[in-house]
Amino acid sequence: MIADQHAVTTHSSKLSLRQMMIIFLLAIVSVVILINGWLIWNSWQRTIASAQNDAHNLSQSLSRQAEDTFLQVDLTLQDVSDRISLIGLNQAQHGYLRELLSSRTSSLPQLNGMAIYDAQGNWLVTSRGNIPKQINNSDREYFRYHLTHADSRVHIGKVIRSRATGDLVIPVSLRLNNSDGSFRGILLASVNLSFFKTVYGYYNLGRHNVLALMLSDGTILYVRPYVESAINRNISDSPLFTTLLKNASSGTAVYKSALDGKERVFGYSALQRYSLVTAAGYDKGQLMRGWFSTLSVYIALCTILLLVIFLLGMLVLRHISLNQKNQLELTAVRDRLTAMNRTLQTLALVDGLTGLANRRQFDLYLQHSVDRAHKLQIPLALLMIDVDSFKAFNDSYGHPAGDDCLKRIADALTHLPHRPDNLVARYGGEEFAIILPGGDREVASRLAQQVVEAISALNIPHQHNSCGQQRVSVSVGLHVMTQENQILSPQALIAGADRALYVAKNAGKNQVAE
Numbered sequence: 006m007i008a009d010q011h012a013v014t015t016h017s018s019k020l021s022l023r024q025m026m027i028i029f030l031l032a033i034v035s036v037v038i039l040i041n042g043w044l045i046w047n048s049w050q051r052t053i054a055s056a057q058n059d060a061h062n063l064s065q066s067l068s069r070q071a072e073d074t075f076l077q078v079d080l081t082l083q084d085v086s087d088r089i090s091l092i093g094l095n096q097a098q099h100g101y102l103r104e105l106l107s108s109r110t111s112s113l114p115q116l117n118g119m120a121i122y123d124a125q126g127n128w129l130v131t132s133r134g135n136i137p138k139q140i141n142n143s144d145r146e147y148f149r150y151h152l153t154h155a156d157s158r159v160h161i162g163k164v165i166r167s168r169a170t171g172d173l174v175i176p177v178s179l180r181l182n183n184s185d186g187s188f189r190g191i192l193l194a195s196v197n198l199s200f201f202k203t204v205y206g207y208y209n210l211g212r213h214n215v216l217a218l219m220l221s222d223g224t225i226l227y228v229r230p231y232v233e234s235a236i237n238r239n240i241s242d243s244p245l246f247t248t249l250l251k252n253a254s255s256g257t258a259v260y261k262s263a264l265d266g267k268e269r270v271f272g273y274s275a276l277q278r279y280s281l282v283t284a285a286g287y288d289k290g291q292l293m294r295g296w297f298s299t300l301s302v303y304i305a306l307c308t309i310l311l312l313v314i315f316l317l318g319m320l321v322l323r324h325i326s327l328n329q330k331n332q333l334e335l336t337a338v339r340d341r342l343t344a345m346n347r348t349l350q351t352l353a354l355v356d357g358l359t360g361l362a363n364r365r366q367f368d369l370y371l372q373h374s375v376d377r378a379h380k381l382q383i384p385l386a387l388l389m390i391d392v393d394s395f396k397a398f399n400d401s402y403g404h405p406a407g408d409d410c411l412k413r414i415a416d417a418l419t420h421l422p423h424r425p426d427n428l429v430a431r432y433g434g435e436e437f438a439i440i441l442p443g444g445d446r447e448v449a450s451r452l453a454q455q456v457v458e459a460i461s462a463l464n465i466p467h468q469h470n471s472c473g474q475q476r477v478s479v480s481v482g483l484h485v486m487t488q489e490n491q492i493l494s495p496q497a498l499i500a501g502a503d504r505a506l507y508v509a510k511n512a513g514k515n516q517v518a519e
């Protein structure tokens with residue numbers, strides 16, 4: 006029972022060790038995943054932040070470049086306008102003005118050409134000299150603008166196709182006034198779109214990244230990569246115009262591009278002098294691919310680390326399981342050995358046929374009882390009991406019947422009214438003995454008599470019993486060790502009882518003798 010409890014306790018404590026190991030493993034794996042997840046997430050945030058910074062710088066660089074480009078054109082237009090104010094627009098001045106426009110056009114690489122139109126939109130002078138007949142520009146957006154706006158600032162319009170050269174150009178125009186302030190006409194400088202193509206081409210950009218120059222109303226003037234259908238497209242519904250520019254003239258943000266729906270990291274910047282906006286956008290997908298390719302070795306190493314931890318954990322768990330199994334087997338073996346040992350001890354002290362104490366136990370107990378009787382100065386009695394004519398019983402009824410008879414006699418002896426410390430033993434063969442510690446003559450005689458009567462009362466038929474009755478009987482030899490007749494050894498006590506038994510046999514059996 007105690008061994009079982011021990012086994013259960015050992016088993017449960019091993020189970021908890023296994024559970025602890027699993028929890029420890031899970032904790033390590035979780036911590037590794039969390040730390041690396043955080044590092045990876047952090048690295049991605051830094052990639053985005055760096056892209057935002059780059060995009061912002063790029064948009065500001067584009068903004069400065071655009072500002073320089075249009076400022077040069079602006080100053081040129083202002084200069085020519087001042088001269089026109091001085092010399093007028095008479096036919097006589099056309100030659101001079103043509104030369105002037107021509108020289109200014111050739112000194113600015115961004116210019117496609119310059120032209121002066123009268124108040125009806127008719128061409129007066131162009132930098133190219135020859136004026137195509139019956140061409141009128143009053144239908145142009147910039148013409149209508151200046152007609153209705155009296156301010157003297159340059160106006161940058163949407164991209165148009167030049168009627169003189171057929172090129173795509175950005176019109177930069179200035180209103181010319183008469184001395185009374187009324188509308189006199191327009192001075193126009195057309196900026197080549199191809200100029201921006203060249204300048205924006207200098208930047209080293211990935212395939213899906215964009216650069217754009219736009220009017221502040223959301224009209225695209227130029228975009229890289231160049232797509233003709235995107236020119237003059239209005240993207241005022243993009244977050245850039247609906248929110249961002251309303252809050253700050255420059256900055257960064259991540260949003261879906263209005264052009265192709267791709268999510269990009271944008272930097273944007275509004276020009277200070279002109280109603281223009283520049284933007285640079287890095288494709289988020291491309292950024293992620295680049296980021297991931299630099300991180301893939303790290304991720305692979307982390308995965309290997311996790312696998313190693315997992316495998317080591319499995320190995321330790323297996324080891325623990327094996328240990329548990331071995332421990333349980335050892336406990337089971339120990340329990341079996343303990344049980345076997347107990348059986349062996351029992352077998353060594355108990356008679357196999359009758360279940361009574363055997364000769365070995367009889368000897369040990371007799372020695373112990375003799376010692377105790379000496380020590381406590383108490384009497385000790387011994388009964389030697391022998392079945393009468395048992396050879397004849399075996400011969401008549403067979404050996405198995407003899408065994409059965411011995412068992413019944415043993416049972417009857419056990420069930421006599423004994424003191425608790427009496428010992429009934431099978432002394433050998435058909436001979437039994439009863440040790441009575443503290444038993445005096447009177448007690449021993451009474452028990453001996455009860456033995457004879459009890460066996461007789463079993464009424465086991467025995468036709469050839471030489472005692473005269475035809476049932477099984479026993480003879481009893483009794484010897485008592487008292488204060489008066491000190492017997493010094495177990496052997497002496499046995500010899501005394503044996504002698505008495507001999508007397509009982511000789512006196513006709515089925516009786517008690519002392």
Ligand SMILES: Nc1nc2c(ncn2[C@@H]2O[C@H](COP(=O)(O)OP(=O)(O)OP(=O)(O)O)[C@@H](O)[C@H]2O)c(=O)[nH]1
Nearest residue numbers: 391392393394395396397399404405407408434435
């Ligand atoms: N069936 C059986 N017989 C046993 C056992 N042990 C001893 N015997 C027999 O007991 C008999 C004892 O015979 P004897 O010693 O000649 O004595 P007895 O025939 O009883 O004669 P008395 O003792 O003079 O009455 C022998 O035949 C033994 O074989 C046993 O365990 N079983």
